[in-house]
Each structure stands twice: as C-alpha cells, then as structure tokens.
Amino acid sequence: MGKETPIRNKSTKIPVDKRKSPAVRKKTTTQTKRRKPWSHVECTLFLLGISLLLTIFIGLTLYLFILLDIPNLKSVKDYQPKMTSLVLDRDHRVIKRIYEENRRVVSLDMMPELLPKAFVAAEDSRFYQHPGVDVWSIFRALFHNIRAGAKSHGGSTITQQVTRSLLLSRKKVYSRKVKEAILAYRIDTVMSKDDILYIYLNQIYLGERAFGVEAAARTYFDRKVRNLTLGQMALLAGLPQAPSRYTPFKNMELARNRQAYVLNRMAEEGYITVDEARKAYEEPVSLNRKYDDAPGGEYYVQYVTNYVNGKYGQELLTGGGLTIYTSMDQTLQQKAEASIQRGLAAFSGKNEKGGNPQAAMLVMESGSGKVRALVGGADFAASQFDRAIQARRQPGSAFKPVVYAAALEKGFTPESILVDEPLNLAGTGRGKTWQPRNFENIYYGPTSLSTGLIHSRNIVAIKLLQKVGIERVVKMARNLGIRSKIEPDLTLALGSSEVSLLEMTGAYTPFANNGSYTPPILIERIIDRHGNVLEENLSQKVRVMSERTAKQMDQMLQGVINKGTGKEAQGLKVAAGGKTGTTDSYMDAWFIGYTKDFVTGVWVGHDKKTSLGKGASGGKVAAPIWLDFMKQVESGGASN
Numbered sequence: 001m002g003k004e005t006p007i008r009n010k011s012t013k014i015p016v017d018k019r020k021s022p023a024v025r026k027k028t029t030t031q032t033k034r035r036k037p038w039s040h041v042e043c044t045l046f047l048l049g050i051s052l053l054l055t056i057f058i059g060l061t062l063y064l065f066i067l068l069d070i071p072n073l074k075s076v077k078d079y080q081p082k083m084t085s086l087v088l089d090r091d092h093r094v095i096k097r098i099y100e101e102n103r104r105v106v107s108l109d110m111m112p113e114l115l116p117k118a119f120v121a122a123e124d125s126r127f128y129q130h131p132g133v134d135v136w137s138i139f140r141a142l143f144h145n146i147r148a149g150a151k152s153h154g155g156s157t158i159t160q161q162v163t164r165s166l167l168l169s170r171k172k173v174y175s176r177k178v179k180e181a182i183l184a185y186r187i188d189t190v191m192s193k194d195d196i197l198y199i200y201l202n203q204i205y206l207g208e209r210a211f212g213v214e215a216a217a218r219t220y221f222d223r224k225v226r227n228l229t230l231g232q233m234a235l236l237a238g239l240p241q242a243p244s245r246y247t248p249f250k251n252m253e254l255a256r257n258r259q260a261y262v263l264n265r266m267a268e269e270g271y272i273t274v275d276e277a278r279k280a281y282e283e284p285v286s287l288n289r290k291y292d293d294a295p296g297g298e299y300y301v302q303y304v305t306n307y308v309n310g311k312y313g314q315e316l317l318t319g320g321g322l323t324i325y326t327s328m329d330q331t332l333q334q335k336a337e338a339s340i341q342r343g344l345a346a347f348s349g350k351n352e353k354g355g356n357p358q359a360a361m362l363v364m365e366s367g368s369g370k371v372r373a374l375v376g377g378a379d380f381a382a383s384q385f386d387r388a389i390q391a392r393r394q395p396g397s398a399f400k401p402v403v404y405a406a407a408l409e410k411g412f413t414p415e416s417i418l419v420d421e422p423l424n425l426a427g428t429g430r431g432k433t434w435q436p437r438n439f440e441n442i443y444y445g446p447t448s449l450s451t452g453l454i455h456s457r458n459i460v461a462i463k464l465l466q467k468v469g470i471e472r473v474v475k476m477a478r479n480l481g482i483r484s485k486i487e488p489d490l491t492l493a494l495g496s497s498e499v500s501l502l503e504m505t506g507a508y509t510p511f512a513n514n515g516s517y518t519p520p521i522l523i524e525r526i527i528d529r530h531g532n533v534l535e536e537n538l539s540q541k542v543r544v545m546s547e548r549t550a551k552q553m554d555q556m557l558q559g560v561i562n563k564g565t566g567k568e569a570q571g572l573k574v575a576a577g578g579k580t581g582t583t584d585s586y587m588d589a590w591f592i593g594y595t596k597d598f599v600t601g602v603w604v605g606h607d608k609k610t611s612l613g614k615g616a617s618g619g620k621v622a623a624p625i626w627l628d629f630m631k632q633v634e635s636g637g638a639s640n
Helices: 022-031 040-067 114-123 135-148 158-167 174-190 193-203 212-221 230-237 252-268 274-281 298-312 314-319 330-350 396-410 449-454 458-468 470-479 490-494 501-506 547-563 618-635
Strands: 085-088 094-098 323-326 358-365 371-375 417-420 445-448 523-527 533-536 577-582 588-594 598-605
Touching (some): 085 298, 085 314, 114 158, 114 230, 193 212, 212 230, 230 274, 252 274, 298 314, 298 323, 298 371, 330 371, 330 618, 358 618, 396 458, 396 490, 396 547, 396 618, 417 449, 417 458, 445 449, 449 547, 458 470, 458 490, 547 577, 577 618, 598 618
Antiparallel strands (some): 085 094, 323 523, 358 598, 417 445, 577 588, 588 598
C-alpha cells in the first residue's frame, strides 16, 4: 500500500463519490427547494419572543442591581484614598514615611502629559471611546482565552479597574463581575474621563508597596512623577498587569519587555513617534536602591509619631497624608548618635564594672528652642524607651543653676558670701536628721556664690535655697519649663526631684539667651492632605530673668568649664558654659552645656538605677561626650 498524501492546507478539496442513495438524493432535492415566506402569525410570535427575552434581560439586570447591593458612588466622586504621611527634617527632606498604603495623590496637571497616555495605550486603548465597559475588548479577551485554554487575557477597562479597586472586593465571582460592569458604566456617565484617569493613576498598585504613580516614581527612580522621562513612564505603565512579576527590582528583563510593549503601543496609537519610542527604550535604566527612610533619628521620629497619634489619631497618622515638619537636622542627628556611641565605648573600656549603660543627648538651638537632634538611648533596636524625653532621673548638681538664678533675681550677687560648713538638718521622718556634705567631704568656710557654683559645693547650694526660699526656686523651675513633680524640701538644692533631659536642657536656654527662655520645639508644623495647617509651633522667647542675672549666670557657668567640675568640657574655640551633675552612688552622670548657638544636654546611666562605678561623675562621663559632639559642630556640618 502507498503512503497517504497529507493535506497541505485547508483549501485542498477532497474528491466526492457521485453515486448516491435515493435517500441522499431526496434530501438534496428537498434542501434545494425555496423556503416559503413567514406568515403574519410566525412574525408576530418571533417579535413577541424577542420582546420577552429583552424584558427578561432588563428585569434580571434590575434585579441584580438591587439584589447585589451596588455600592454608593460617593466614594469615587469624593476620592479620599489612604495616603502616606511624611515626616520631614528642617530642610524638608523625608525622614520617615508612615502608611498603610504608600500613596501620595497628585493631580493630572502635576504629571507629564505622556504619562496618562502611556497607561491608556498599555491598558485600555479605547478608553476615550467606550462607556466604561468595552464589549469588543471582552470578546477579544474571551477569544484569546479560549484559544489559550486558560485565562491569559483580561477584558477590564481602566474604569472597571477603578471600580474594582475602590468599591468591590477582590473575590473572583460572577456577581462581582456584574457589579463591576454596572458600576463602571454608571461611573462613566457621571464622571469625566480625566477624573477617572486621575483616580486610576493615583489608586493603582505598582509593586514594591507603591500605590499610584507618585509613590512609584519615588520608589523606583527617587524623583517626583512630574520629572519622569519617557522611558521611566513606560516602565511604570508596564507594571499594572503583574506588579510583583514585572518589577525591575526583581526581574529587569521582564520589566524591559513590558517597557518595549508600552512604547510600541504608544507609537501605534500616535502618542509618540517610532524614533521617540526607540530613544526612550535606549535610555539607561537607573533604579533607586535607597528608597528606605533616612537612617538614624529613630527616637526623634518615635516622639513625633506618638505625639501625632495621641492628638490626631492612628487613622489620620497612617492614612491621612499628613506632612509633618520637624526641627531635626540630620547632620547634627548623625553626629549626636556617633558621639554617644564613642562615649559609651570609651567609658566601657575604662570602667569594666560599669556594665553597659545607656545614654541620651538632646540638642537645641539657643535662640529658637528648635530641637536639632535627639538620642534616646544606645540602641533603638534593642530598646525603644526614650531616655531623653520619657525618662525621669535625678539631675544632681545640674539643677543648682536654677537655685542660683532665683537667688540672683532676689538680689544676691556672685560675690555674696555663705559659710561652707557641716549642717545638721531635720530629716523627713520623726526624730531623724539630715547631714548633707560636699562631694569631697571637705568644707571650705566662707565661700562666694561664684566659687560655690563653679566647684559645685553642696552646702553653699543648700544654704542658698534656705535663704531664697523653696517657693521662689520652684517658681523659677516652672518658668524654665520644668513640669515634672518637684518635692518642696531642701534636697531640691542637690537635684533630688526627677526631671527629663528635655526639661533640664531647655532650662539652660536663658543663660545663652540674655535671660529669655525658649520652649523646645520638635514639631514645627503639621499640614493635612489639602494643605490646611493643623498646628504650627513658632519660636517664642519668654523673659524669665533679667539680662543682668543671665550675664552673671553665664560668667559663673563658663567658670565651671574653665576651672571647675566641668574641665573635661574644655577645648572649644568659642565661649561655652555648663554644669555637671552626679547623683548618689554614681547612678546618674549629667552635663548640660551651651554656646551662643546650641544648648546640649547629655545623660548617662543604667535604666535600673544602679551605679556606673566609682568615680563615674558627670564631669568624667557625660562632659567628654558633650565635648566630642560640640567639636564636630564647631568643625562644620551644622546649619543655623
């Protein structure tokens, strides 16, 4: 037997046997007969049938419209999506992004003209022609899916995608598709095409936690959407089909294939020329690999987020699109963190029994009160407890300037004399006594106030408090911004009442500011998504002491560094004043120092209030950290 000849193409005719049975011939003859015209009855019945089918279709549509609980369109017309809240530094650079959905809404006017066209060309070329639902696209997608034997093409328009994202669940059921089609048609009738496109471009998910084109532009290219190149626009427009698959961070080859597809489609639609498409594709793709929030400043940001959350609520913080302007100087913040790390390392190297203490630093501008840096601990990842703001610790002798300032305001002078001698005072319990002593357990007899402060004589401070009066000192402390509880007894002279580093640092601003107190400012302004100012904190100067008193205090506090307990803080080119503080058993080491530009406070200690080790005074432990930081400031990098 010979081999069968294969059919080369579908037009090849197969030979037919002309000999047919009578039955076949009869059938053929019958088929060739001319059909009779329909009667009036048949036409009437046909038309009634068509009407019945249309009635059933319309009825089912209305039934589904009511039964399927179609959502209200108000959420589309009043588009208010979740937006990222931004925390900015003093130069308006982003420190932190806070969000449930990383999105920043921008108008079409703020987008390049070709960006919407890129998405239309890639996702819905008949967007401007169809009424929200594109029947031809649905049939085309159905045809392709039947050929592929699987769902490889979708027929959803841009309007349907908006509907699905805003008003419907992601559950893939037929009822949802019906809702989607009805809603898409309704949306198209009540909204302009530009409005729909505006929502789409701000709502769509584009991978890497970025919703909308603005967040995507910043995520992938570290630039605002209005600054995108044609090649970058095309890369973004290729993402909606499968963002996790086509993201250039994970698969550049697939991303580039999609980019080429978008550029070709734009050329086919006449949005760009073939030459422009080619040049755009040849652009080098430079991705932003450093989109994460700025490193450091975690304690500062934590304070800001806690404040906003407490005052305005979690929903507004994480989805309200707030812009929070802070006073942080990122350069100073990094220097402060580095100084804390070096200081703790140096201390641990010298004092093995001191364990691993914590430390905190707070840096304020003397004249404005703006907090430029805040370090709340040695390692934010290990402990989020903020020792600069949340902690309350005894300040020791760092509190003495408050007593001295109150005394000078009452009429004392730096030359006023008090006798440094043993004291035997009534204790807190019945029949108990309190016998305070100087740090060195030595008494020096007649001592001027200046000498008493420079060398931190405890007896002089206690006697001065007795003469000035506790009420007057407490009032001075309140005027200096100290809001923590103050115990109204003579131990106040030695800093027995616990305060925060923020309070204690702020209290020194009048000595650098001609007698005016400047309240600390961490948050300068908060603006909502519409540009409305929710709050604004302006620098204030509140006179709390005379210029004469401030000048006398400044001279004495400079003496502390030049020849007193703060000698370890010597070494700056500019004039500086400050005061050490050490508590019982060396549990806390403080140094609050200032120049004409900055007031900086440093605290070192253990959270469990155990000793840092013998000799770990404020002058030995905290002052060197302060000096290390201030030298960095002096050498450059700080802006006023």
